[in-house]
Amino acid sequence: MDTAPPSPATPGKTEGLRDRKRRETMQRIAETGLRLFMENGFEATTLDAIAAAAGIARRTFFYYFKSKEDVLLAWQGSGFVEAIGPALLQEPTDQSPLAAARHCLLTLTARFETKASIAADTLLRSTETLRARKLAKMVDMERDLAQVMAERWPDRAAEELRVAAMLAIGALRLAQEEWRLDHAAHPDTARPLAEHLKATFALLDRQVPSTA
Amino acid sequence: MDTAPPSPATPGKTEGLRDRKRRETMQRIAETGLRLFMENGFEATTLDAIAAAAGIARRTFFYYFKSKEDVLLAWQGSGFVEAIGPALLQEPTDQSPLAAARHCLLTLTARFETKASIAADTLLRSTETLRARKLAKMVDMERDLAQVMAERWPDRAAEELRVAAMLAIGALRLAQEEWRLDHAAHPDTARPLAEHLKATFALLDRQVPSTA
DNA sequence: GCGCGAATTCGCACTGAGTGCGATATCAAA
DNA sequence: TTTGATATCGCACTCAGTGCGAATTCGCGC
Structure with a gap:
């Protein structure tokens, strides 16, 4: 510990x-x-x-x-969540909010892969309500991220930043999923979370516009 | 009822x-x-x-x-969830999966705004676990959507479709949020969910690429 | 129609999470 | 040293959810 x-x-x-x-x-x-x-x-x-x-x-x-759940939830992305805001405020504003978020997340994911948080993450998948509450926490993170973005890019519309935050956290969620599958399949040659995240962001760029 | x-x-x-x-x-x-x-x-x-x-x-x-929660959850997007798959299979394949999903969701949201599902949605926000489980259901929807996409666009990579599904359901979630706020603020002049969804998708198109 | 097996309904007792209330103990600051 | 806030604890209670098994009902082949 x-x-x-x-x-x-x-x-x-x-x-x-x-x-x-x-x-x-x-x-x-x-x-x-x-x-x-x-x-x-x-x-x-x-x-x-x-x-x-x-x-x-x-x-x-x-x-x-x-509640009992809260004990486990307290470990969910422990440290990570708190680090996002400050990290984003460090980012230069000459890039898009989404690009800044992307950069932040890539940096942070490379750092926060502790034993405890990984163990907690496994436990978090053992029950339906736990899985659900983990997702709720990510949505909270999403909202926080949008809030910080609004401070850093005051000229941008709130809804626009909300969407950007959704994209960033959504990518993080999918990357985590891929990462978990990767580890389950190839415990030895599995790539780090940050690489999966980079790949997911790359896919993201090729998805829009939604009317193509 | x-x-x-x-x-x-x-x-x-x-x-x-x-x-x-x-x-x-x-x-x-x-x-x-x-x-x-x-x-x-x-x-x-x-x-x-x-x-x-x-x-x-x-x-x-x-x-x-x-569980008691499941009674309420059964109403969450009742009918809507089941309708997505079939609706997407009707879509022409000469458009992108995301564009198809966008079209589907716009059509379906215009239809499924029943009294019961709206009431259930309000209740769904009264407890932390209920809110969480609603989100979990949306993620399930997301996964299902990606699955159906994989059938309809077999040449596309699964991860790519997973991202597309995330974008579509994410947009739906944010649109629902905006819609709820809209209703809370202007109960009379509030616009329908479909319009909010269209606006959210428009914002989505302007967000990527993430490296801009 | 008859009876067999599965689906359904129910009662009872039990575990365990979470709450309300209030008593006691501990500590920080005046 | 007094005082008020913070922290610890015990007790009794409600309620969700489970295990077990009995009783009932129903579909179906004979």
Whole structure:
């Protein structure tokens, strides 16, 4: 468990002892949960088991997480999501928003392929609701991305940027899918996510206009 | 409740008395459920209430639906989903797959705007998991669409068609969003879904290539 | 018509997630 | 040191969903 642990939004203040303990506890729950999920599966792991293993009362669990699913969801693209906004703000504005997003995602995907997030991703496919909630998180990401784009390209229409964000995140989603299949088929010679993403963006360029 | 009710996959056979009863019961549960959801909200409606109102035992409910959510989900784009495949197979192949999908969706959205499906859509936004599962259903639609495209354009690469399907369903999703906002803001002068969809596709054409 | 096998309906008891309430403990700051 | 907010916990409760098996109904071949 050496990778970026999920953490609550840091309000950018010098944190006291209390805040630190809080973060540590949440982090311990998240790590314990992920470990137990990996060992016994998501559904077979009860809340009591997580609470016990994390050294807290069952009731306290719900002080930190709204549901069992949220523990796993906290790992979904952990770090990645938070990094997109800042990364996009670094991009030069002399390119299209979509091109900027493409560049960002290619850079970030090359970095964020941690053991924990990959394991979480596998678990995320074990249940219908988990799969669904992962998709919902990607749509949230999409909306956030459009929001950041609107700051960076204030002259562009919001709907246009929303579409650009949809394309970028959609490409990311399909690339992840291809990447997973690639790994399942050729565990050894599988290419990294970034390459799949590049290929998907290339296909994207040849698809439009929709009236051709 | 005069609109297309959700029904299990019809295996295209002359159905006996048993099959008919089965369909009727499932339909009654779906309609009762939707009605109670509309009256009291999704979470406030218990399974016991649905079962009682539908005239079945609680246990029998689970013979027809896997979960409470599935009752509502059955209404999500009811009829629409099933119509896409056949409609796409009607399209001439001298246009691009994306153009064909665009044409299909524009035609279908003009038709499927029933009271029930709109009501279901509102309910679908009342809970996080419901919202998530709706998105999951759209991704399923996306996959199906790509599958049908592969039949109709066998010379095209599967990945390319997968991207095309992503674009089409993504546009549909964004158009639905715009449409909902439009209705919320101007309940009277709101434009139909098909128009929003057309606009979204127009924006789509101007977004790529991603390297511009 | 008769009866066999499958489909359907149902009851009961059980697990486990999630909530409401309130009591207690801990910590930060005045 | 007091005080108020934060954190921890236990208890009892509701409700979704499952396992099991009994009872019923129905389609169909004989």
